[in-house]
Amino acid sequence: MPEKENYILDYTQLAGQRQYTQLIREYLAGAHETPPLALVHSFGCQQNAADGERIKGILGEMGYGFTESPEEADLIFYNTCAVRENAEKRVLGTVGAMKHYKRQKPGLIIAMSGCMTQQQSVADKIKKSYPHVDIVLGADAWARLPESLYGALCQGRRSIKSPGEEPDTILENLPARRTGWPKAWVTVMYGCNNFCSYCIVPYVRGRERSRRPEDILREVEGLVAEGYRDITLLGQNVNSYAGGIRFPELLRRINDLPGDFRIRFMTSHPKDCTRELLDAMAGCKKVSKHLHLPVQSGSDRILAEMNRRYTVDHYRELIAYARERMPDLSLTSDIIVGFPGETRGDFEQTLDLVQKTGYTALYTFLYSRRSGTRAEGLPDPVPGEEKSRWFQELLEVQGRIGAEYMERQVGKTFRVLVEGPGRGEGKLTSRNDQNVIVEFPGDPSLAGQFAEVEIVSARNWALEGRLVPEENR
Ligand code: 5AD
Numbered sequence: 236m237p238e239k240e241n242y243i244l245d246y247t248q249l250a251g252q253r254q255y256t257q258l259i260r261e262y263l264a265g266a267h268e269t270p271p272l273a274l275v276h277s278f279g280c281q282q283n284a285a286d287g288e289r290i291k292g293i294l295g296e297m298g299y300g301f302t303e304s305p306e307e308a309d310l311i312f313y314n315t316c317a318v319r320e321n322a323e324k325r326v327l328g329t330v331g332a333m334k335h336y337k338r339q340k341p342g343l344i345i346a347m348s349g350c351m352t353q354q355q356s357v358a359d360k361i362k363k364s365y366p367h368v369d370i371v372l373g374a375d376a377w378a379r380l381p382e383s384l385y386g387a388l389c390q391g392r393r394s395i396k397s398p399g400e401e402p403d404t405i406l407e408n409l410p411a412r413r414t415g416w417p418k419a420w421v422t423v424m425y426g427c428n429n430f431c432s433y434c435i436v437p438y439v440r441g442r443e444r445s446r447r448p449e450d451i452l453r454e455v456e457g458l459v460a461e462g463y464r465d466i467t468l469l470g471q472n473v474n475s476y477a478g479g480i481r482f483p484e485l486l487r488r489i490n491d492l493p494g495d496f497r498i499r500f501m502t503s504h505p506k507d508c509t510r511e512l513l514d515a516m517a518g519c520k521k522v523s524k525h526l527h528l529p530v531q532s533g534s535d536r537i538l539a540e541m542n543r544r545y546t547v548d549h550y551r552e553l554i555a556y557a558r559e560r561m562p563d564l565s566l567t568s569d570i571i572v573g574f575p576g577e578t579r580g581d582f583e584q585t586l587d588l589v590q591k592t593g594y595t596a597l598y599t600f601l602y603s604r605r606s607g608t609r610a611e612g613l614p615d616p617v618p619g620e621e622k623s624r625w626f627q628e629l630l631e632v633q634g635r636i637g638a639e640y641m642e643r644q645v646g647k648t649f650r651v652l653v654e655g656p657g658r659g660e661g662k663l664t665s666r667n668d669q670n671v672i673v674e675f676p677g678d679p680s681l682a683g684q685f686a687e688v689e690i691v692s693a694r695n696w697a698l699e700g701r702l703v704p705e706e707n708r
């Protein structure tokens with residue numbers, strides 16, 4: 236059994252919120268001749284994008300239609316990211332510019348949620364300096380969305396997150412407006428307990444909470460029945476999933492569900508990525524042979540400072556084992572350049588690891604100081620320009636490695652899932668099991684289906700292929 240279940244709430248059973256939803260529906264129907272429009276924009280990671288689909292689901296129940304245009308919108312909802320300072324600056328810039336829209340359309344409602352507004356200091360700043368913002372919710376306070384929106388719409392009441400509102404629940408049965416067909420996200424756990432010293436996430440997303448396996452299985456089954464074919468299981472560290480079974484067992488159970496679909500997952504923390512997980516990946520046919528395993532640094536000293544709790548040797552051993560079990564495995568990773576106290580020597584160890592590992596793709600970030608984290612006060616003597624040069628060097632090294640990887644795929648045949656029209660005339664875009672984009676000429680009716688494609692050439696970010704006719708397979 237899960238360690239505790241009292242944090243799991245059923246959205247459809249929250250009587251008060253259902254009532255507010257109904258009241259808003261009636262109000263909107265009376266106030267608008269055509270359905271009012273909402274713009275929902277999510278910044279940042281996949282979890283935020285998945286949360287954005289839930290926000291849209293809740294708003295859809297109230298009668299909102301959706302738009303991408305702020306001019307058309309009656310409600311603008313920003314689901315924010317706090318992982319780096321740049322992300323926060325972009326959000327504040329965008330929200331600041333909304334003042335102008337609000338002046339033109341006084342009935343416009345502006346709402347914010349997510350990791351940035353979970354920080355009380357940010358919520359307070361918005362309350363004081365952004366008076367045109369009507370609603371500020373925390374990282375996953377959607378249970379309060381109907382009530383807050385009712386206050387703003389019908390009573391002209393601002394609703395700003397107050398101290399002590401910590402994310403500590405899981406809401407099941409939230410409606411969702413998914414926009415990624417034939418791909419879908421399924422959150423398996425919320426929060427993070429790891430406290431990597433640079434990272435704000437544990438402070439804003441709260442402690443780890445795992446969904447029940449039966450709820451996850453039901454959701455995946457429903458998605459497959461609706462025609463979704465690529466399911467990504469989400470969690471800050473899926474390896475510490477603790478819903479009564481461990482993550483490898485969850486993978487096996489999802490793999491056993493009937494239907495032709497793919498299972499992906501992210502993110503894995505190297506300290507918790509076990510051989511059992513890699514064996515489960517290797518043994519489950521539907522589990523994609525792609526592992527996103529963020530290493531963050533190639534220096535043991537920096538890894539210790541980052542509180543990552545593994546060594547470079549441990550990481551290399553994991554990868555060697557993974558490749559032994561899955562020779563066609565595609566590996567991707569996250570790396571932070573310029574962590575406080577990182578020297579040229581440390582950085583060269585990162586370069587060495589990247590060169591030796593051979594990643595398909597890397598997500599590289601310049602260290603960004605986050606207030607409240609353990610690394611915040613560390614001395615940081617290396618000038619920004621120097622860090623930017625290292626960053627550029629890493630990009631160049633990975634650019635070559637990535638291009639070589641892409642070249643090596645030419646001549647191979649892959650089973651791809653067709654996502655829809657591609658960039659060129661008559662082209663389709665698809666992804667192979669390794670999560671690499673494959674474009675090829677084909678009929679748009681193939682969208683949502685698997686196809687066999689032979690790779691004929693490689694570009695930096697995508698492979699070009701041609702459909703293998705059924706009789707040649
Ligand atoms: N500065 C730079 N990058 C960061 N990440 C998390 N916090 C920071 C920070 N303060 C990166 C890590 C993580 C990814 C999602 O974002 O590499 O794996």
Ligand code: SF4
Binds near residue numbers: 472
């Ligand atoms: Fe942040 Fe580390 Fe948790 Fe990932 S595992 S969300 S980097 S604290």
